[in-house]
Amino acid sequence: MTRMAAVSEQSSLALRGKIAIWWLIASEVMIFGGAVGSYILARAAGPGWSAEAAHLSTSLATINTFVLLTSSMTMAMAFASYQKGDQREVRRFLLLTILLGLAFLGIKAYEYTSHIMEGDVPWSGSFWSFYYALTGLHALHVIAGAIVNFILFLAAGRGLSTGYRIEIAGLYWHFVDIVWIFLFPLLYLSY
């Protein structure tokens, strides 16, 4: 096996992965599209949801938005470090991305807990059902992304080439981020 062939195999693997992740993201867009679309329509059809929406903590959600956006930045920096060939930096930024993802989940968990303590559970009404369904579905995606990043972090630690996989994981991570950009105003900011 010549070096040329190995290089071409690597690049075609990267292309395959990228095309696959874009199709996956397309189908994910439709999953969230269905859920978010249902929420918008249900909310447009029935007035009187603003009282419940007012129970949400806009400040916590703003912090969370900031946390998640920063994690997207560190993810992009992990990829930039990979392009520079700095494996130590790759690890550092991947770890930072994972920690920021966990911080997001932690704040989310605190929010959930305080709602539940106040008696606002998923079956308390339409707004709460949608709130828990949408943010829960999103949180599952954050967990999945964090797991993928953790696997890459371990691979980088063992000196394995993380290569194109960082870019693919990054595309997914940014997508999860963008979903939150839609959820944040729809749930927290619109009364």
Add this chain to the structure above:
Amino acid sequence: MTNPQSVDPIPASVAHIAHGELGFWRTYVFTTDHKTIAKQYLSLGLFMAFVGGYLAYVMRWQLAFPDTSIPGFGFVGPETYNALVTNHGTIMVFFVAMPILLGAFGNFLIPLMIGARDMAFPRLNMLSFWILAVSALLILTSFFVPAGGASAGWTGYAPLSARAEYTGVNWGINLWLLAHALEFASFLMGGVNFLTTAITMRAPGMTFFRLPLVIWQLLTASVIFLLSVGPLISAAVMLLMDRLLGTSFFVPEGGGDPMLWEHLFWFFGHPEVYVILLPGLGAVLEVLAVFSRKPIFGYRWIIYSTLTTGFLSMIVWAHHMFVSGMDPRLVMPFSISTILISVPIALIMFSMILTLWKGSIRLTTPMLWALGFIAMFILGGLTGIVLGSAPVNIQVHGTHFVVAHFHYVLLSVVIFGGFTGLYFWFPKMFGRMMNEPLGRLHFLLTLIFFNLTFFPMHAVGLAGMPRRIANPLQYEFLAAVQPLNVQITIMAMGLIVAQLPFLINFAWSIVAGRKAEPNPWEAATLEWTAPSPPPHGNWGEAIPTVYRGPYEYSPPGVREDYLPQDRALAARSAQEKR
């Protein structure tokens, strides 16, 4: 993008299999070889067809001779009947049609026809199949939990499905929903795999407009599946929350909206029809070209029609809901888009007929099935136009007329299209020929019993018999059509028995059929350049190079009457042609 890499070394895993280094489990069960996975999908689909056929037999017996003891089952009450009708639909659509037409054909044909050694993600491919297997196991298990299988109809309409106490079935419907979720995950991964494979791994020279039509149609089917299933996934999550947590997404008392479920379900449910239809159409198109010894009429127009169909299929869903109480202003647009979709489909049907025109037709078994498909599908398509127009639809909604329509459409695809492909590619799959006389007998019996079963259903439906009643005799006005119901039941049993010649043929041919040459049908597409059955990695040292389109039959100036896609004409004759 147009010219994929020419260097595609045999992956190490594939090379290992070729040397027999993997044991039984890795070779036949947890395999990553796309051909073996295709056979696994095929086996799963055929097995579930038995289950679905058995449910159909019990239902038909109950309708003909209500409340008698059914041989091989026992008495059927209304609750059991609901479970039968629900699971018959679910199993036939999701566990027979999709595994065979999309799973088996897609996995087998895509790498072989584009000139790839395997799928882009072989392990993901294995995972897709095994998730589907678990899903099938869940749906089979759901019959045996307390209160029996799911009973809210295959559409699972809310609010009936949203609370356990409405149907009396708790775990049956929960398992049914979980099975759906896994099924969708499986075909989502499969679809991503199909698309990535076809986009990145085509053989040198295999441009998009040299792809066989069945590949185009499998890919279009994958795209519309990927893009339509999302809303139903989120709807399934919401329905599961309604059932398990007591939320009220679809329950009016809690502020929910049952119509939301209907919209989300049919937003997927209608494209799903085309997910099943397109691969069947593709198989028929391949067979028509080969056995007419003519190029496909209007190759590019068929591709454009396929894409148009795929697009239109996403905006017709509410024609299932004309009587649901949705805003009546929506009826006209959806009626129009529904009737509009018959334009590209009719174009494809005309292309099929014009491909036959003045061809030198070889009436082999696959060709008979393909011709049968054209005839039966046009019949189903015509009632489709009838049902698409809202005034008639409102009149016959939820009657056996609808049952007759979708059985004519779906069974012509699954039975006629499916057997077209199966008889045609059997030599490539198993390396042996099927028995022709038995195949013809199978075709003839199926054609006769199919029509005798489903044609009278139109009349029964127009007489007003609803779709999902367990006992037609409880209505006086239906007494008049009861003789027809008895006839349908007897003929349906005939249709089931008519599959025996196939089963015998299939089993016998796998073991003892005549050995197949690489290209027994003298076809031009790439899969016939590989040995029968293809080894692991499909081709030996070199991947074939593609020089022309897939349907070069009876070209002038060539001794045989076809030009395989991978044959380079000698330089001199190529110059002469110019």
